[in-house]
Each structure stands twice: as structure tokens, then as C-alpha cells.
Amino acid sequence: MLPIISLGTNLVKIEQIQLAHGSGGRLSHELINGLFRRYLSNPYLDELWDAAVLPEQGARLALTTDSYVIQPIFFAGGDIGKLAVCGTVNDLSMVGAHPLYLTAGYILEEGLPLPDLEKIVASMAETANRAGVNVVAGDTKVVGRGNADKIFINTAGMGWISKDVNLSPRNVRPGDKIVVSGSMGDHGMAILCQREGLEFDTPLASDCAPLNGLVQAILTHPGIRVMRDPTRGGLATALIELAQSSSLGFEIQEASVPVHEGVRGACELLGLDPFYVANEGKLIAIVSSSEAESVLATMRRHPLGLEATMIGDVIEAHPRKVGLKTLLGVTRIMDMLSAEQLPRIC
Amino acid sequence: MLPIISLGTNLVKIEQIQLAHGSGGRLSHELINGLFRRYLSNPYLDELWDAAVLPEQGARLALTTDSYVIQPIFFAGGDIGKLAVCGTVNDLSMVGAHPLYLTAGYILEEGLPLPDLEKIVASMAETANRAGVNVVAGDTKVVGRGNADKIFINTAGMGWISKDVNLSPRNVRPGDKIVVSGSMGDHGMAILCQREGLEFDTPLASDCAPLNGLVQAILTHPGIRVMRDPTRGGLATALIELAQSSSLGFEIQEASVPVHEGVRGACELLGLDPFYVANEGKLIAIVSSSEAESVLATMRRHPLGLEATMIGDVIEAHPRKVGLKTLLGVTRIMDMLSAEQLPRIC
Numbered sequence: 001m002l003p004i005i006s007l008g009t010n011l012v013k014i015e016q017i018q019l020a021h022g023s024g025g026r027l028s029h030e031l032i033n034g035l036f037r038r039y040l041s042n043p044y045l046d047e048l049w050d051a052a053v054l055p056e057q058g059a060r061l062a063l064t065t066d067s068y069v070i071q072p073i074f075f076a077g078g079d080i081g082k083l084a085v086c087g088t089v090n091d092l093s094m095v096g097a098h099p100l101y102l103t104a105g106y107i108l109e110e111g112l113p114l115p116d117l118e119k120i121v122a123s124m125a126e127t128a129n130r131a132g133v134n135v136v137a138g139d140t141k142v143v144g145r146g147n148a149d150k151i152f153i154n155t156a157g158m159g160w161i162s163k164d165v166n167l168s169p170r171n172v173r174p175g176d177k178i179v180v181s182g183s184m185g186d187h188g189m190a191i192l193c194q195r196e197g198l199e200f201d202t203p204l205a206s207d208c209a210p211l212n213g214l215v216q217a218i219l220t221h222p223g224i225r226v227m228r229d230p231t232r233g234g235l236a237t238a239l240i241e242l243a244q245s246s247s248l249g250f251e252i253q254e255a256s257v258p259v260h261e262g263v264r265g266a267c268e269l270l271g272l273d274p275f276y277v278a279n280e281g282k283l284i285a286i287v288s289s290s291e292a293e294s295v296l297a298t299m300r301r302h303p304l305g306l307e308a309t310m311i312g313d314v315i316e317a318h319p320r321k322v323g324l325k326t327l328l329g330v331t332r333i334m335d336m337l338s339a340e341q342l343p344r345i346c
Numbered sequence: 347m348l349p350i351i352s353l354g355t356n357l358v359k360i361e362q363i364q365l366a367h368g369s370g371g372r373l374s375h376e377l378i379n380g381l382f383r384r385y386l387s388n389p390y391l392d393e394l395w396d397a398a399v400l401p402e403q404g405a406r407l408a409l410t411t412d413s414y415v416i417q418p419i420f421f422a423g424g425d426i427g428k429l430a431v432c433g434t435v436n437d438l439s440m441v442g443a444h445p446l447y448l449t450a451g452y453i454l455e456e457g458l459p460l461p462d463l464e465k466i467v468a469s470m471a472e473t474a475n476r477a478g479v480n481v482v483a484g485d486t487k488v489v490g491r492g493n494a495d496k497i498f499i500n501t502a503g504m505g506w507i508s509k510d511v512n513l514s515p516r517n518v519r520p521g522d523k524i525v526v527s528g529s530m531g532d533h534g535m536a537i538l539c540q541r542e543g544l545e546f547d548t549p550l551a552s553d554c555a556p557l558n559g560l561v562q563a564i565l566t567h568p569g570i571r572v573m574r575d576p577t578r579g580g581l582a583t584a585l586i587e588l589a590q591s592s593s594l595g596f597e598i599q600e601a602s603v604p605v606h607e608g609v610r611g612a613c614e615l616l617g618l619d620p621f622y623v624a625n626e627g628k629l630i631a632i633v634s635s636s637e638a639e640s641v642l643a644t645m646r647r648h649p650l651g652l653e654a655t656m657i658g659d660v661i662e663a664h665p666r667k668v669g670l671k672t673l674l675g676v677t678r679i680m681d682m683l684s685a686e687q688l689p690r691i692c
Contacts, residue, residue, distance in 0.1 A: 020685030024578025024624075027684055048591070049514075050440035050574065051410035053507060056403065064397035065449035065502055069487045094396035103411035105500045107453070137502075139412045143690060147415075149493040154451045156411055156483075156502030161399060168395075228396065232370025245394070278370075338373055339366030344489060 017112040022142030035118055036104075036138055039125035044101070044136035052136035054101060059160040062097035064088060067154040071344040073120065076190050077206030078280075080153055081120035085127040086210050086280055087346060088157040090229045093215040094283065096167045097159030102128065103137040105154035110145045120151065131210035133157070162219075169245035171225040176314040177292035178250060179285045181214060181299055182207070182307040183258040184235050188277035188345050189266045198269075202262030209281030214304045221298065223291030228284050231346055234276040236334045238284055239322045246286075250322045251331070252312035275324075276337055278345045286314060363458040368488025381464055382450075382484055385471035390447070390482035398482035400447060405506040408443035410434060413500040417690045419466065422536050423552030424626075426499055427466035431473040432556045432626055433692060434503040436575045439561040440629065442513045443505030448474065449483040451500035456491045466497065477556035479503070508565075515591035517571040522660040523638035524596060525631045527560060527645055528553070528653040529604040530581045534623035534691050535612045544615075548608030555627030560650045567644065569637030574630050577692055580622040582680045584630055585668045592632075596668040597677070598658035621670075622683055624691045632660060 020027040037046065044052040066087050073080040085102065092099040104124065108117070128135055186207040193204050211229065218224060226246070230238035235257065243250045259267075259274045267274045281304060287295045292310060299305030317323075323331040366373040383391065390398040412433050419426040431448065438445040450470065454463070474481055532553040539550050557575065564570060572592070576584035581603065589596045605613075605620045613620045627650060633641045638656060645651030663669075669677040 018685075019689045022689065023683070023685045024583055025683040025685050028578075029682070050437040051408040051443060051503070051505070053441055053443075054407040054409055056406055058402060058404070060402055061400040061407075061504075062397040063400055063447055063449060063502075063504060064483045065451045065500065066485045067451040067453050067487050067500060069453060069489050069493075091396040095399055097397060097399075101409055103409060103502045105411045105413040105451075105502075107413050107415060107498055137410045139500075141413050141415045141498075141690075141692075143415050143495060146492060147495040148498075149489060152453055152487075152494075152498070154411065154413060154485075154500035154502075156409075156449045156451075156500075157397070158407075158409055158504065159397070232374075237370055336375070337369070337371040339364075339369040339371050343365045343368065344487075346487075 015114055017108045017110055017114065017117065017142055019110050019142050019144060022140055028140065031140065036121060039121045040135045042134040042136065044134060054136065057160045059162065062092050062095050062159045062161055064091040065154065065156040066091060067152060068346060069152050069344050070346055071149060072194060073150055075194050075206055076204060078208035079120055079123050080151060081124035082127045083208050083280060083346060084153040084155045085124050085131060086208050088155040089131045089133060089210040089212055092157045092159040093212045094227045094229055095161065096165035096219060097161045099131060099133045099157055099159040099212050101136045101158045102133050103156045104135050105139045107148055107152040108140065108142045109148040109150050110142055112150050127210060131212055165219060167224065167226050169226050169242055172246035172248055172286050172314055174248060174314055174316045175289050176225060176286050177289050177310050178312040178314065179287055179292065179296060179308060179310050181283045181305045183260045184279060185259055185263040185267065185274035185277035187280040188342055189263045191345055192342055193266055198266065200262050200265060204262050204266060207279055207281035209304055211281065211283055211304060214299065214302045217302050218285065218295055218298050221291050221295050223288035223295065225286040230279050230282060230284055232278050234278055236275040237336055240334060240336050242286065243322050244320045247319055249315045249318040250312055251315050252322060252324050254324050254326045256309055256311045258307050258309050280346065361460055363454045363456055363460065363463065363488055365456050365488050365490060368486055374486065377486065382467060385467045386481045388480040388482065390480060400482065403506045405508065408438050408441050408505045408507055410437040411500065411502040412437065413498060414692060415498050415690050416692055417495060418540060419496055421540050421552055422550060424554035425466055425469050426497060427470035428473045429554050429626060429692060430499040430501045431470050431477060432554050434501040435477045435479060435556040435558055438503045438505040439558045440573045440575055441507065442511035442565060443507045445477060445479045445503055445505040445558050447482045447504045448479050449502045450481050451485045453494055453498040454486065454488045455494040455496050456488055458496050473556060477558055511565060513570065513572050515572050515588055518592035518594055518632050518660055520594060520660055520662045521635050522571055522632050523635050523656050524658040524660065525633055525638065525642060525654060525656050527629045527651045529606045530625060530628065531605055531609040531613065531620035531623035533626040534688055535609045537691055538688055539612055544612065546608050546611060550608050550612060553625055553627035555650055557627065557629055557650060560645065560648045563648050564631065564641055564644050567637050567641050569634035569641065571632040576625050576628060576630055578624050580624055582621040583682055586680060586682050588632065589668050590666045593665055595661045595664040596658055597661050598668060598670050600670050600672045602655055602657045604653050604655050626692065
């Protein structure tokens with residue numbers, strides 16, 4: 001974390017990131033005061049010490065990190081800044097935490113246009129505000145042209161966990177229901193189609209969104225066993241991980257899994273399976289069967305859960321494996337892919 | 347943070363990082379289980395949830411982040427992994443926190459030799475162990491060749507702050523003494539000379555070290571006002587930042603600042619000022635005059651403070667500026683450099 005004090009700014013005169021913006025010297029200070037603090041200011045960040053000093057929480061804490069290297073950095077439905085806030089807020093939410101604080105580490109390539117950086121930081125600020133979190137510590141490094149690709153962002157996140165929340169794959173029981181909060185594959189297919197220059201009648205957009213509001217709503221139900229957000233590797237990978245860590249079998253009804261028409265069409269065209277495509281604003285919840293319907297109803301009352309659906313069951317058969325009951329009525333076991341279909345999706 | 351469960355490993359068969367290692371699929375899992383967890387395992391990390399769940403602290407918290415893009419990634423006195431632990435442990439220590447938990451976000455370039463990654467992770471583990479911290483959450487991304495430079499690491503860090511610790515530039519008073527824990531410029535000059543292929547009679551080595559032990563020792567003295575580690579921008583930039591944030595003037599005796607003979611020689615040869623060269627295992631402390639001698643004595647009893655020295659005074663003259671009393675007896679005001687002398691020093 002770079003402590004900075006001076007408030008002069010020459011940013012208007014310099015249109016691109018230079019190596020000196022990462023030097024710790026005057027240009028670094030101007031970048032941080034003239035841009036980052038303008039958007040991200042809050043009492044913790046503004047102290048500009050080596051680390052942010054935060055109040056005692058009186059609760060268990062959650063801590064997570066993710067680096068974002070998505071390409072392109074601006075896409076339908078979001079940008080790398082929005083994604084860097086949502087992804088980390090969502091990781092905290094999946095363990096049942098109330099996200100509170102983020103850190104932001106920027107690695108910038110020399111030559112990045114400053115207006116692009118400003119759009120990204122403004123988008124982070126807007127998303128952080130929507131999610132109710134503060135960026136309390138930051139760091140900026142600059143590397144020469146060709147040593148990075150425009151901008152990489154790391155966000156680490158901290159939150160607190162209420163005493164009565166206890167989510168774990170170990171809580172999953174045979175008979176539990178598997179629920180998703182909405183359609184699968186939107187983020188990954190939006191990115192891929194934009195990269196490939198493909199256009200469809202139904203324009204695709206990333207589902208990138210902070211899930212903490214939806215999560216706090218459904219955590220009012222004590223029957224939530226465990227949650228996961230199906231990002232890299234998609235629904236299939238997340239389900240396989242959950243089956244393995246709960247040591248139980250899952251059976252998924254292929255026909256029940258919501259997939260938007262445009263995503264389905266693009267996947268068919270490109271030979272991809274939407275169940276392996278990344279999402280950035282959806283969650284999987286495993287819920288006791290007695291509460292599954294009421295959890296679904298709660299989800300559907302939230303703007304990010306309108307298309308929430310029950311997609312399958314936890315079973316004792318084929319433990320640690322996920323069976324997909326296809327439209328043809330046969331059950332096939334889903335495998336983890338060796339590689340994902342798309343690099344740099346988040 | 348990538349949750350992973352399976353324990354198969356093909357790492358021995360694959361000698362270089364591939365894009366698929368960042369996919370979230372099987373190769374990602376194998377990398378994490380076969381390498382990262384082998385070195386960094388602890389009960390928080392091993393749960394492999396979306397976020398680490400940590401106990402209540404019952405204290406104020408410190409949170410910080412830094413990305414490390416140093417080039418070369420292996421250098422005399424350390425490597426990017428050791429640096430990524432020390433830098434973040436030190437940022438926490440500077441606000442008086444006991445560092446507890448780190449997160450680690452890796453951005454890997456396709457083609458990075460796996461033995462290099464293993465050396466770096468092993469070095470992180472060893473340094474974390476020495477500093478008494480755990481890496482509790484991690485993330486790995488892979489980008490194509492030419493889209494990064496071998497490896498970038500982000501570490502965020504969390505620690506707790508004891509009730510009786512209250513460090514702030516606002517505590518600084520005229521008459522206070524300015525102390526450094528040892529020689530200046532070692533890290534930056536070791537990196538530069540290695541990059542340029544320069545060799546000297548006295549081989550240069552980075553001072554990269556975790557300062558939390560030294561800090562806890564000196565915090566037994568209530569007269570510590572504020573601390574800072576002079577990294578990017580060196581001693582001069584850190585002092586200017588402290589003078590500005592305390593709204594007081596500093597006067598530094600040039601002859602008192604310890605600079606190793608080899609660093610001095612290399613700086614002369616290359617036309618650099620050692621006061622602007624980065625350190626990674628040194629701190630500046632501002633101390634009440636009545637306690638300055640006993641703080642120095644405490645520092646000198648610690649292996650990382652053997653060369654601790656009093657270098658100057660806090661004064662009322664020239665507020666917010668740092669005067670350097672040179673060997674010739676004249677005082678010149680130190681400026682913040684517009685750019686640092688060396689890019690990618692940390």
C-alpha cells in the first residue's frame with residue numbers, strides 16, 4: 001500500500017500511463033490523489049498509511065483474494081473494474097460473510113490510456129458503493145510495454161460472519177435440493193462472442209453482479225447448507241467440487257437448468273457446453289428439502305434471483321460424482337474439464 | 347480464491363505453466379494441490395472454500411495489499427516470493443499490527459518453468475513461517491506468452507493491533523528523534539547491479555526481511571510516534587511523506603545515515619543517490635527524544651537492527667519539508683523525485 005500525501009495533479013497533461021506512475025515518486029502520488037482517491041475515497045483509505053486500520057469486528061472473519069486478467073477489459077455488461085469488485089464480494093458472500101472491505105492492487109502496462117483507467121476505477125467505485133463495501137488499501141505497479149496486457153487488478157476482500165451462519169459442504173445431506181439463482185453461461189459467452197466479433201439477434205451480456213444482497217436474503221432461511229458461485233469452470237465444475245467435498249452424489253436434471261436462448265445458440269454454434277461456461281452473478285445453493293421451496297420464493301423476490309430454479313437432488317448413489325439426467329432420459333457422469341474452454345475469462 | 351478438492355497430480359509430466367493451469371479445471375486443481383498446498387498448507391487454506399473463515403480477533407484490524415512485479419525474479423538476498431511475504435508483513439508492521447494472515451494472488455505467464463514456480467512458493471512458505479503468518483487464501487491466473495513477465499504476485503495481509511498501540515504522523519512533536527534500523531539502499535542496488543551485470547569487490551545483496559519481530563520489540567517503548575518502511579522512493583521519499591503528514595520539518599544529518607560501502611560505490615559509479623534507493627528490510631521510526639536512546643538500544647539487540655542509527659530531528663522550521671545537512675555543512679531541501687530511478691524494483 002502506497003502512502004501518499006501531496007495533492008498536485010498533472011494528470012490532464014499526461015494521457016497515458018508511464019513507468020514513472022509506478023515509481024513511488026511524484027507521478028505515483030499524482031495518479032493516486034488525482035484519480036484513485038477521487039473515486040474511492042473513504043476514511044480508512046484516506047489515512048494513506050502502510051496498512052488500513054479497521055475497527056474490531058466482534059465476529060469471525062472471511063478473507064479472500066482474486067486477480068482479474070479478463071480480456072477484453074470492457075465488455076457487454078461490465079468491465080474489469082466491476083468484475084474485480086463483484087468477484088471478490090461474491091467469494092466472501094459464498095461463505096456467508098457480510099463483505100466490508102476490499103483492497104485493490106493494480107498492475108498497469110505502460111501506455112494504458114488514462115481515460116480507460118479512469119473508467120475502470122469509476123466502475124469499481126460504483127460497484128463497491130452498490131455492494132456496500134469500501135476499498136481501504138491500494139497499490140499500483142507499472143510494467144513496461146509488452147510485460148502485461150493493459151491492466152490486471154487484484155482485489156482481496158474481508159467480511160464478517162454472523163454467529164448463526166455455518167455453511168459447509170459437510171452440512172449437505174442426502175435428499176437436499178440443489179438450486180441455482182438464475183441462467184447459466186451468460187458471462188463467459190458474452191466475453192467469447194465479443195472477442196470473436198460474433199453478433200446474435202439476442203445480444204449477450206455478462207451477468208456480472210454483487211451477490212451479497214441476495215445472499216443475505218436467503219440466509220434468513222436456516223436450511224441453507226452451502227453455497228458456491230459457478231465462475232471459472234462453470235456450473236459443472238462447481239457442482240463436481242461440491243459433490244467431492246460433501247462426499248455425496250448429485251443428480252441434475254438437464255432440462256431444469258436455465259440457459260438463455262442467446263447463450264444456448266452461441267454455445268451450439270461454437271460447440272461449447274454452457275454448463276462449463278463462467279458466470280459472475282449467479283450462485284448455487286444446496287438447501288434442505290423442507291426449505292427448498294421457500295428459499296426459491298425468497299430468491300425470486302430479489303432482482304438477482306428472478307429466474308431461480310431447482311435443478312437437482314443430493315443422493316446417496318455415485319458418491320462424489322455429479323450425474324446429469326439428459327433430455328433423452330439417460331444419466332451421464334459429468335467430468336471436470338482438463339482445461340477450461342476459454343482463457344482469461346475473469 | 348479457487349476451491350479445489352481432487353488430489354491427483356500430473357505435475358511431474360508437465361514442466362511449464364500452460365494456459366490450462368489457470369482454467370479452473372483439472373490442471374488448475376493439480377497445480378494447487380500438487381504445488382501450492384504442498385508448501386502453504388494450513389487449516390484455513392485447506393478448507394478450500396471461496397473465502398477463508400478466520401476466528402474473531404477482538405482487536406482493531408490492519409489490512410494492506412501490494413503487487414510484486416520485480417525483475418529479475420531471483421536475486422541476491424531473495425526472490426519474488428520472499429519479497430511478496432516480507433513487503434506485506436512489513437506494511438502491516440508499520441501500523442503496529444501483528445501480521446496474521448496473507449492472501450496470495452499469482453498471475454503466471456504461459457511457459458513459466460514449473461521448477462521456478464516451485465522455488466518461489468517454497469521461499470514464500472519459508473518466509474511466512476519465519477514471520478509467523480499463514481497464507482489462508484489464494485488465486486492463480488495464467489495469461490498467454492507476452493501478456494505478462496514470468497510471474498507477478500499480489501499479497502494482501504491482515505493483522506491485529508493491540509489496544510495500547512496508536513501510531514500516527516499526527517503524534518509527531520518538535521524535538522522528536524528520527525531513527526533508521528540499518529543501512530539504506532541495499533535492496534535497490536542489489537537488483538540494479540544484477541540487472542546490469544555489474545560486479546563489485548563487496549557483493550551486494552537485498553536486505554529483504556520480515557520486520558514484525560523487530561517492530562514488536564520496539565513497540566514495548568511507548569515513545570514510538572510513527573514508523574514507515576522506506577521501499578520504493580527510498581529514505582528520502584518516506585521522510586518527505588512523513589514530514590508532510592505530520593506538518594513538521596525534519597532535519598537529517600547526511601553523515602549519520604548508514605550506507606554500506608558497496609552500495610555507496612555502486613551509486614557513485616551509476617550516478618544514483620542512495621537516499622532514493624529502495625529498501626525491503628529497514629524501517630524509519632520517529633521517537634520521543636527521551637526514549638530515543640533506549641529504542642536504539644532495543645533495535646541493536648535485534649538481528650535486523652544491529653546498525654540502527656539516529657539520523658535526525660523533528661523541528662519547527664521549514665514545516666512539511668526535509669532538510670539534509672550535508673557533509674559540507676550546508677542544508678538542502680530534499681525533493682520527491684518525479685520518477686524513481688529504477689522501475690520494477692519490487
